[in-house]
Amino acid sequence: MDLNELKQKLLDAALPNVAFDGWSDKSFAAAVATVDVSKDEARLACPRGAVDLAVAYHARGDAMMLKRLAAEDLDGLKFREKVSAAVRIRLEVIEDKEAVRRAATLFALPHHAGDSARLVWQTSDHIWTALGDTSDDYNWYTKRATLSGVWAATVLYWLGDDSSDMQNTIAFIDRRIADVMQVEKMKSSVRSAPVIGPLARAAENALSRIKVPSREPRSDLPGTWSTPQP
Numbered sequence: 001m002d003l004n005e006l007k008q009k010l011l012d013a014a015l016p017n018v019a020f021d022g023w024s025d026k027s028f029a030a031a032v033a034t035v036d037v038s039k040d041e042a043r044l045a046c047p048r049g050a051v052d053l054a055v056a057y058h059a060r061g062d063a064m065m066l067k068r069l070a071a072e073d074l075d076g077l078k079f080r081e082k083v084s085a086a087v088r089i090r091l092e093v094i095e096d097k098e099a100v101r102r103a104a105t106l107f108a109l110p111h112h113a114g115d116s117a118r119l120v121w122q123t124s125d126h127i128w129t130a131l132g133d134t135s136d137d138y139n140w141y142t143k144r145a146t147l148s149g150v151w152a153a154t155v156l157y158w159l160g161d162d163s164s165d166m167q168n169t170i171a172f173i174d175r176r177i178a179d180v181m182q183v184e185k186m187k188s189s190v191r192s193a194p195v196i197g198p199l200a201r202a203a204e205n206a207l208s209r210i211k212v213p214s215r216e217p218r219s220d221l222p223g224t225w226s227t228p229q230p
Contacts, residue, residue, distance in 0.1 A: 064093035
């Protein structure tokens with residue numbers, strides 16, 4: 001099996017133990033024993049052990065969300081409602097709340113702050129892209145940064161929510177998205193203000209020179225190579 005397939009098998013094997021042992025060396029060792037592969041093979045797929053499994057679990061949730069979003073009919077919704085629906089769906093596809101709770105504890109550690117920020121941003125980027133965002137300037141960054149804050153706060157709220165069908169969390173999402181939309185309205189009013197407007201528009205024109213990061217692989221960076229053609 002390839003390394004990604006092995007990682008998914010290790011993830012499936014680890015999940016029953018995560019509620020008790022967290023995303024730890026112990027749960028990783030149990031997964032290795034269950035899958036019946038050598039430690040060296042397991043480390044090839046997951047160099048950081050259970051940390052890489054926690055990252056893979058988050059990525060699996062994002063993939064499930066995207067699959068659900070592709071099947072949903074959101075055409076009749078306002079854009080704010082589409083964003084709210086996407087965040088709600090991302091929570092609904094989570095099959096193991098305790099695994100997320102344990103992951104939140106893991107990624108709260110200072111040495112995993114980079115992973116935490118990257119995963120939150122990744123989810124936000126997936127949502128905006130799936131909803132058809134075409135921005136290619138600084139708005140690309142501000143949209144994802146804003147939604148990252150909403151998503152991070154929502155997860156923390158959801159972990160403590162015991163309401164039926166997570167109704168309290170859904171209301172929380174709607175309030176946070178409404179707050180974001182109020183900020184957008186304020187920005188629009190600032191642009192049209194007779195005194196501040198010209199300055200705001202000048203700043204916006206300067207910021208518009210910022211472009212989105214390229215999704216194409218770079219061939220001019222150290223550590224890259226070209227795949228030989230058959």
